[in-house]
Amino acid sequence: QQQVKQSPQSLIVQKGGISIINCAYENTAFDYFPWYQQFPGKGPALLIAIRPDVSEKKEGRFTISFNKSAKQFSLHIMDSQPGDSATYFCAASMDGSARQLTFGSGTQLTVLP
Amino acid sequence: DGGITQSPKYLFRKEGQNVTLSCEQNLNHDAMYWYRQDPGQGLRLIYYSQIVNDFQKGDIAEGYSVSREKKESFPLTVTSAQKNPTAFYLCASSISRQGKANVLTFGAGSRLTVL
Numbered sequence: 693q694q695q696v697k698q699s700p701q702s703l704i705v706q707k708g709g710i711s712i713i714n715c716a717y718e719n720t721a722f723d724y725f726p727w728y729q730q731f732p733g734k735g736p737a738l739l740i741a742i743r744p745d746v747s748e749k750k751e752g753r754f755t756i757s758f759n760k761s762a763k764q765f766s767l768h769i770m771d772s773q774p775g776d777s778a779t780y781f782c783a784a785s786m787d788g789s790a791r792q793l794t795f796g797s798g799t800q801l802t803v804l805p
Numbered sequence: 806d807g808g809i810t811q812s813p814k815y816l817f818r819k820e821g822q823n824v825t826l827s828c829e830q831n832l833n834h835d836a837m838y839w840y841r842q843d844p845g846q847g848l849r850l851i852y853y854s855q856i857v858n859d860f861q862k863g864d865i866a867e868g869y870s871v872s873r874e875k876k877e878s879f880p881l882t883v884t885s886a887q888k889n890p891t892a893f894y895l896c897a898s899s900i901s902r903q904g905k906a907n908v909l910t911f912g913a914g915s916r917l918t919v920l
Contacts, residue, residue, distance in 0.1 A: 701845065726908075735809075735895050735911025736848070781847060790836060790899040790907035791855070795847040 695719055696784050698796030705803050711769040713799045715782035718763065722784040726793075727756065727767050730779045739780070740767070772803045807832045809912035811896050816917045818883070818890070826881045826915045828896035836901040837879035838909070841865060842893040851894075854879055855901055883917060891919045 697716045705711045715725075726741035742749045742756040742765065749756045755768040769776055782796040809830045818824045830837065839851040850863030854873040868887025873879055879898075883890045894915045899907040 698847070728909075733913070735897070735913050736909075737911065738908050741908075788907055790838070790897075790901075790909050791850075791853045791861075793850075793909065795849075797845055797847040 695794045696782060696796045698782050698799060700799060701797065702800045703802070705772045705801065707772065707774060707803055707805055709772050709803075711767075711772045711776070711801055711803070713767045713780055713782070713801070714764065715766065715784075715796050716762075716764045717784050717794075719784070719786075719794075720763070721786045722794075724785050724788040725756070725758065725765050726783050727754075728781045728783065728795075730781065730798075732778075736779075736781060769801075772801075774803045774805050777801055777803050809896055809898055809910060811894075811912035811915050813915060814913065816915060818917060818919050820919060821885045823882055823884050824917065826883070826894055826896075826917070828879045828881065828912060829877055830879075830896075830898045830910075830912075831877065832898055832910060833876075834898035834900055834910070835876070836899045836907070837873065838897040838899075839863075839869070839871065839879070839881045840895040840897065842895055842914070848895065851881065890917055892917060 727739045728736035729739040730736040740751050753770045758765045780799045783793050785793040812827045836855050838853040840848040849865050852871045854860035870882045896912045897909040
């Protein structure tokens with residue numbers, strides 16, 4: 693049973709554009725929503741995370757928007773750069789527990805120069 | 806530099822053979838994890854360990870085995886019982902703090918191909 697649905701599977705954006713990746717979850721007990729970034733041949737690394745008590749969190753060009761009532765959250769990458777080209781995974785867990793982390797299926801982002 | 810070392814980076818196996826993937830961390834993290842990554846399926850948890858000499862099955866443990874004899878090490882054996890072992894395997898670790906967000910630190914991965 694897939695508890696976190698991620699879309700789109702792949703995304704191509706021009707340099708300077710906005711990249712938007714969406715995730716939806718089913719389990720209302722989830723209370724921690726991280727995004728991981730993975731470059732080819734490497735392991736994922738934490739990019740940004742949010743708790744459901746806020747609707748938005750921004751770190752540099754990366755912003756998470758969170759809609760608790762719709763059970764959806766999204767990653768926005770402003771002024772996308774070729775160096776942002778990577779695979780992005782959303783995830784969700786209860787009590788911030790890593791062992792209960794459920795990952796989305798991933799989005800392969802390509803930013804064209 | 807602290808981190809997670811996985812080896813080998815690439816591994817080829819014949820059908821019917823067991824193979825062991827190494828994972829070593831020097832982050833002093835209590836918890837360690839093994840994930841399998843397949844295209845379009847995200848990361849799926851194979852096994853995890855919260856403490857030395859103890860480990861728990863994840864979502865897809867069938868055909869795999871692990872051990873945790875040392876805090877720093879968490880090797881994964883892919884046995885011949887695993888029907889479709891070709892995949893990218895990721896080891897991770899985290900501080901285990903109840904009620905706090907546990908950030909995963911990943912290794913660079915091991916790509917296993919069955920010939």
